[in-house]
Amino acid sequence: MHPMLNIAVRAARAGGRVLTRHMDRLDSIKIETKGHKDFVSEVDRLTEAEIVQTLSRSYPDHGFVCEESGISGNADAEFVWYIDPLDGTKNYLHGYPSFCVSIAVAQHGRMEQAVIYNPISQELFTASRGAGATLDGKRLRVAKRSIDSALLSTGFGQSKPESYRKYRRTLDAFSDSASGMRRQGSAALDLAYVAAGRLDGYWQFGLNKWDVAAGALLVREAGGLIGDMTGNENWFESGNVVAASPKVFDAMIRTFNQLKITEL
Secondary structure, eight states, rough: OHHHHHHHHHHHHHHHHHHTTGGGGGOEEEEEEETTTTTEEHHHHHHHHHHHHHHHHHHHOEEEETTTTTTEOTTSSSSSEEEEEEEHHHHHHHTTTTEEEEEEEEEEHHHHEEEEEEHHHHHHEEEEEEEEEEEEEEOOOOOOOOGHHHHHHHHOOOOOOGGHHHHHHHHHHHHHSSEEEOOOHHHHHHHHHHHTTTOEEEESSSSOOOHHHHHHHHHHHHTOOETTTTHHHHHHHHOOEEOOHHHHHHHHHHHHHOOOOOOO
């Protein structure tokens, strides 16, 4: 394992311990509202602090882009970490076991190492650029199904309720073309599951960089594709993401072209 990935795994596991330690008192966790139906808890912040502290001990000169604390560390750093301490906060606060820690590091803007850790199942997804993706040490490959037999997943950010009607058109189209749909409430886990072949494709609008940084590297290293709704590379900046196996990716992009929907 690459030394930087090893430290990332250590940080993800440390963050996971914070999450599981607080699960027996969910009813007393302090929660704040960040936006329309968008929440942050004290556990998000505690977990993030634990992760950043673990990474900083080994890499004090690196930069950090975190969901809760924003940008910190060296602003001109060669290496920048993208951290989502709790992807799936609503699930966590309801005791619904679909959430994870997501950590990735980029060198000069290119993702190099990624970790997604589910502290409930204790599944550890990792990826190193050019060296493949793994689940608990076992090599991952995306599935080979076609769109008509595909299981797709999606998400909808409820901070823009006026966009739902437009989003619903994409949901209806893929419900017709694919064999099944899921919405589990964690973008990072959705991307990890595409890499693992559990899902064949995933799409969502308006994601943040920390939501997708780790999962995108997992998908690519497992042989999948990721792009925006036109199939281009602007997904990391726009937050509009399609990720899938190559065959399903092509079919999904054709659907977005037919719908003429590239953003909400």
